[in-house]
Amino acid sequence: MAVEIEQFMCRSDNFGILMRDPETGDVALVDAPEEKPILEAIERTGWTPKLLLVTHHHADHVEANLALKKRFGLKIIGPDAEKDKIPGIDDTVREGSTIAFGNDEIQVLETPGHTAGHVSYYLPQSGVLFAADTLFALGCGRLLECGPEVMYESLKRLSDLPPDTTVYCGHEYTLANARFALTVDPDNKVLQDRAKKIEALRAEDKATLPTTIGEELATNPFLRWSDPAIRKLLGMEQATSEEVFAEVRRRKDNF
Structure with missing residues (x-):
């Protein structure tokens, strides 16, 4: 039986995640952006976490670590490469x-790029990926601590997961990402249709996530480095996939 997931907003655009195994009742948090909405989600669901999975060290993902640890006595797990920067x-x-x-197993995937030690958490039996700030809906994280070649390899790895994998990301950036995506992939009908749905969701203040690996492969320009139309628009028909990715990322940085 797949895990149950409660997704909710924190701060201005962070997503909080509570995850529960329905058979054993085990509950975990993925990142801790802000205490108050996390407590509200726990109260709303009745799910009390004993585990906090941290994806990376940025303050908007670990701000509530110590407060939640004090309140619930939860165990905090995070990337070894960033252990000195993760509270508690x-x-x-x-x-x-x-x-x-619970009855599933969480696999740890090192996905550096946004930060040098970023990890993602993958539950193969449930078909769920928590990608945080590596892969976004129609986007990817800014390259703050690594070069494009590092993020390219991380995204390539995530793109190889089963297409029906459900993907939860760290931020509600999808509307801005969709508007950018249309500048480099303007004739993609699937992307055009998705952008319209995203506009409608955000107009009603509804979340655009989760997504799936398959949906991202069809519409996310940061995963579509092999697409002939994108390569032609960029004037990079003979470039490597890594070079195409780097150019798309450069354009998004200046968008």
Whole structure:
């Protein structure tokens, strides 16, 4: 049985995630952007977390770590490469680590690019990926600590997951990402239709997530480095996939 997930807003545009195994009742948080909305979500669902999975060290993902640890006594797990920057961390994980969770297993994928030690959490039995600030709906994270070649490899790896994998991301950036995506992939009918749906969702203040790997492969320009139309628009028909990705990222930075 797949995990149950409660997604909710924190801060101005962060997503908070509560995850529960329906058979065992085990509950985990993915990142801790802000205490108050997390407490409200716990109260609303009745799900009390014993585990906090941290994806990376940025303040808008770890701000509530210590307060939640004090309140619930939860165990904080995060990337070994960023352990000195994560408040309250108890255990560290790296590529290949697994975490038992209910009747599922959480696999740790190292996905650097946004930060040098960023990890994503993948539950293969439930078909769920928590990508935080590596992969966004129609976008990817800014390259704050690594070059484009590093993020390219991380995105390539995530894009190889099963197309029906459900993807949860760290931020509600989809509307701005859609508007940019149309500048580099303007004739993509699937993207055009998705952009209209996103406009409608945001007009009603509704979330645009989760997404799926398959939907991103069809519409996200940061994963479509092999698409002939994008390559032609960029004037990069003979470029490597990594070079195409780097140019799309450069254009988004200046959008």
